[in-house]
Amino acid sequence: MELKHPYLLFLGDVADSLAAKTALGIVDWRPNWCVGQWRLEGCKADAGLPEMDARAAAEAGAKTMVVGAVNAGGVLPAHWVASIVAALEAGLDVATGLHQKLADVPEIRAAAEKSGGRLLDVRHSTEKFATGKGTKRPGxxxxxxxxxxxxxxxxxxxxxxxxxxxxxxxxxxxxxxxxxxxxxxxxxxxxxxxxxxxxxxxxxxxxxxxxxxxxxxxxxxxxxxxxxxxxxxxxxxxxxxxxxxxxxxxxxxxxxxxxxxxxxxxxxxxxxxxxxxxxxxxxxxxxxxxxxxxxxxxxxxxxxxxxxxxxxxxxxxxxxxxxxxxxxxxxxxxx
Amino acid sequence: MELKHPYLLFLGDVADSLAAKTALGIVDWRPNWCVGQWRLEGCKADAGLPEMDARAAAEAGAKTMVVGAVNAGGVLPAHWVASIVAALEAGLDVATGLHQKLADVPEIRAAAEKSGGRLLDVRHSTEKFATGKGTKRPGxxxxxxxxxxxxxxxxxxxxxxxxxxxxxxxxxxxxxxxxxxxxxxxxxxxxxxxxxxxxxxxxxxxxxxxxxxxxxxxxxxxxxxxxxxxxxxxxxxxxxxxxxxxxxxxxxxxxxxxxxxxxxxxxxxxxxxxxxxxxxxxxxxxxxxxxxxxxxxxxxxxxxxxxxxxxxxxxxxxxxxxxxxxxxxxxxxxx
The missing domain is CATH 3.40.50.300 (P-loop containing nucleotide triphosphate hydrolases)
Known part of the structure; x- marks a missing residue:
């Protein structure tokens, strides 16, 4: 799986920093890849990035919106769907680490089909791997x-x-x-x-x-x-x-x-x-x-x-x- | 995954016994579960069971047709589809160990939806497992x-x-x-x-x-x-x-x-x-x-x-x- 950066980090409206640890980890290690954060009303996590929505992020050069927050259960809250659709409409790819697949949400699938944006479910690899061979590789x-x-x-x-x-x-x-x-x-x-x-x-x-x-x-x-x-x-x-x-x-x-x-x-x-x-x-x-x-x-x-x-x-x-x-x-x- | 027996073993038209080793293994260990075999023209494998098609097997009490043969690549040959549809129409479940999912073939999916028969892809478990706990169990x-x-x-x-x-x-x-x-x-x-x-x-x-x-x-x-x-x-x-x-x-x-x-x-x-x-x-x-x-x-x-x-x-x-x-x-x- 290959993700295009820079990223817009979507934090939703999570109740604490722990729920946004994916976003915080990205900012810690790849600050130059992050153009901004998008937080919904009531969000208690803060990655310390400029606040922007998907359209502003696209104008700032973002290529992928990373859903960098989770709620309990790894399910996508229904009220985050509009933001994901907006990201696709702004021309971004959307990536998540949730158990639930983005394409299983009809509005998201439809928006991706229309925009051509990629839905990147990091937990569900689409890569076809071969079985391991155990042969020594250089490096x-x-x-x-x-x-x-x-x-x-x-x-x-x-x-x-x-x-x-x-x-x-x-x-x-x-x-x-x-x-x-x-x-x-x-x-x-x-x-x-x-x-x-x-x-x-x-x-x-x-x-x-x-x-x-x-x-x-x-x-x-x-x-x-x-x-x-x-x-x-x-x-x-x-x-x-x-x-x-x-x-x-x-x-x-x-x-x-x-x-x-x-x-x-x-x-x-x-x-x-x-x-x-x-x-x-x-x-x-x-x-x-x-x-x-x-x-x-x-x-x-x-x-x-x-x-x-x-x-x-x-x-x-x-x-x-x-x-x-x-x-x-x-x-x-x-x- | 739970399969209902007795079985009808479908051997297709495979070129040798090795390609039907699944069926032969079933007959070796569970002869009483097998009411018959269904072979297509040119089949070179033989499980030594009475020859019958899906309808006859259903009349003989079969509950599941097991596709007990594979071709190279684990893909379902197009000319086996009619037999699988016939099995569903006769009221049987159909089970395979192929890489390809039965439900990915539109005619088969449609027939299963109509008959209510189950499509059992043994290689694709639908069971939701928990992570292991390592706690000692009795037995x-x-x-x-x-x-x-x-x-x-x-x-x-x-x-x-x-x-x-x-x-x-x-x-x-x-x-x-x-x-x-x-x-x-x-x-x-x-x-x-x-x-x-x-x-x-x-x-x-x-x-x-x-x-x-x-x-x-x-x-x-x-x-x-x-x-x-x-x-x-x-x-x-x-x-x-x-x-x-x-x-x-x-x-x-x-x-x-x-x-x-x-x-x-x-x-x-x-x-x-x-x-x-x-x-x-x-x-x-x-x-x-x-x-x-x-x-x-x-x-x-x-x-x-x-x-x-x-x-x-x-x-x-x-x-x-x-x-x-x-x-x-x-x-x-x-x-």
Whole structure:
């Protein structure tokens, strides 16, 4: 899926910032791609962009309106439909990460047919993937993996892309989830792919490249999560990473949505190497990215020192302390 | 997906038996469910059933016509459409395992709307699955796993169901592939499920049961197959097996469709226990099922003796020598 930017971010009338986290993530990482935000009466989220409607955004050069907000259930509220129709009438494509398909709403389908605008349902890939082959491709790859879901794998991958580019490395973030697709303008929501094609989709989204080029692939789930480990394993095999970074949240006691305990960082490193070596025998861990938001600064530094010592790897909180040490380890390891 | 039997097996005009292997598998394992076969002029496959068309089958009590043959590409040949329409007109449901959906053919959709007959596309599950939870369910489960794809996991599971029932055990085969769904009348083609729901689908198809009941779950792929390992892992986590049987083909040198070597039986046992213990800490291997079709009888027996000794487990070729020894091991191990 390829999205054209610049974007107009549609925030609807959501009740808080959390409901607009997709839009806020896009602004964080791709501010230059965002010409404005469109908010309806009563909207409590604010991405800090110029306010404009679809027509004004089109005049300002926008190509796609991204519905960057969700309500509970992932369903499209009926009173947002008019805004989406207006965006199509203004000549924009419309992209969403909702479960509900835009084309299933008759007014939206009709408006798209009339305007020729594209309806981009990021959760419903239209790409026809091949099954994965596991054949080694040129180019280098880094995958973020996790001790759980929602521990910062996307953030870490984006922070690494940014720091690697600053260090003069040739690096591209590769999205495997819906927010990531909006941020990179390309990718696939890999958890929405048909099961037979998980590793094939991962191969597609990180194609053969220059030997010194790095793809920084956004991880999904965890090999130890009983709901989603199949996705994580297919992604690991398809991404065939040379390097991986383990993402972790130290205060969590159970994995998200289930009763299982969090695995140890050591267990995740070991199983990732064991399984990942199927498609890349040289796979190695180059760092630990710890979300320390729940800890005070002294506590956070102490925890990072401890796990860094235990594993002989750089450990940092990407949000708090950046990822420079991990990029240094990567450069040294692949010099 | 639930199919009503008895079945009429539609063989079309396929050029050989291999193209009708779905129909032949159904007759092998569920002869009492099959009232007849419908073959078109020139058909080279024969399931050995009474010849009849849809109307005669309906009179004989058939409830579903199973399209038990495929042509290359999994597309429905245009000249089979009239037979499918006739089946619907005779009051039957129609089931296929083709990639192409029956309802995408206008004549078929119209006939189904008129007759009220169901169009059952086994490859396209309409079941809404939840994500897997990994919570231990009552009842016992056995999963067949493989060193590769197409090494006899379905056959072994069906042979085990049959032998376990003969031994007085309460056992049900649980289908995870299209032929298996036709044979059991229920199940899901797990490789066609959306990636996020692999383990959830496995939990659905093997629900909580009586503590002494055994579900014998058909395995898919291999944890070592770079195309499909994600499916295998999600199925392993969702099935939460107490016991597993490793299926193997000793003369193969590469995994199907890729360039990777076949893993050792030991590797498969170890990784299955390591990953499977996430949802069932007591998981254990109870036997080896080896497809020795490519070996002479003396060679086959020697190979089975060798691997049985190496692993301290019963080893048999289910087709050639049955699975009694594996069922004995299972009974002993779970007495």
């Amino acid at each position: 280098r790859r880094l995958l973020t993996v996790g001790t759980d879901c929602s521990v910062g794998k996307k953030y870490t991958a984006l922070a690494l892309e940014s720091a690697m580019r600053e260090a003069g490395m040739d690096a591209d973030f590769r999205a495997t989830g819906q927010t990531g697709v909006f941020i990179s303008g390309r990718g696939a929501a890999i958890d929405a792919v048909v099961a037979d094609f998980i590793s094939g989709a991962a191969e597609w989204l990180s194609p053969a490249a220059d030997p010194n080029h790095w793809d920084v692939v956004e991880g999904q789930g965890s090999l130890y999560h009983p709901s989603f480990a199949g996705v994580s394993l297919g992604l690991l095999h398809g991404a065939q990473p040379d390097a991986f970074v383990v993402c972790h949240e130290p205060t969590r006691t159970k994995m998200r949505g289930v009763e299982h305990p969090i695995p140890s960082i050591r267990d995740v490193i070991d199983l990732t190497i064991r399984c990942g070596s199927l498609t890349n025998p040289d796979i190695r861990c180059v760092g630990l990215a710890v979300n320390t938001a729940a800890l005070g600064e002294a506590e956070a530094r102490a925890f990072l020192d401890q796990v860094s010592g235990e594993h002989g790897l750089p450990a940092s909180d990407p949000v708090r302390f950046g990822v420079t040490a991990i990029v240094e380890e990567l450069r040294k390891s692949f010099a | 016992r489960r056995l999963l067949t796993v493989g060193t590769d794809c197409s090494v006899g996991k379905k056959y072994t599971a069906l042979a085990l169901e049959s032998a376990m029932r003969e031994a007085g055990m309460d056992a049900d085969f649980r289908a995870t592939g299209q032929t298996g769904v036709f044979i059991s009348g229920r199940g899901a083609a797990i490789d066609a499920v959306v990636a996020d729901f692999i383990s959830g689908a496995a939990e659905w198809l093997s629900p909580a049961a009586d503590p002494n009941h055994w579900d014998v779950v058909e395995g898919q792929g291999s944890l070592y197959h770079p195309s499909f390992a994600g499916v295998s892992l999600g199925l392993l986590h969702g099935a939460q097996p107490d016991a597993f049987v490793v299926c193997h083909e000793p003369t193969r040198t590469k995994m199907r469709g890729v360039e990777h070597p076949i893993p050792s039986i030991r590797d498969v046992i170890d990784l299955t226990i390591r990953c499977g213990s996430l949802t069932n800490p007591d998981i254990r291997c109870v036997g080896l099922a080896v497809n020795t079709a490519a070996l002479g009888e003396a060679e086959a027996r020697a190979f089975l003796d060798q691997v049985s000794g190496e692993h301290g487990l019963p080893a048999s070729d289910p087709v050639r020598f049955g699975v009694t020894a594996i069922v004995e091991e299972l009974r002993k191990s779970f007495a």
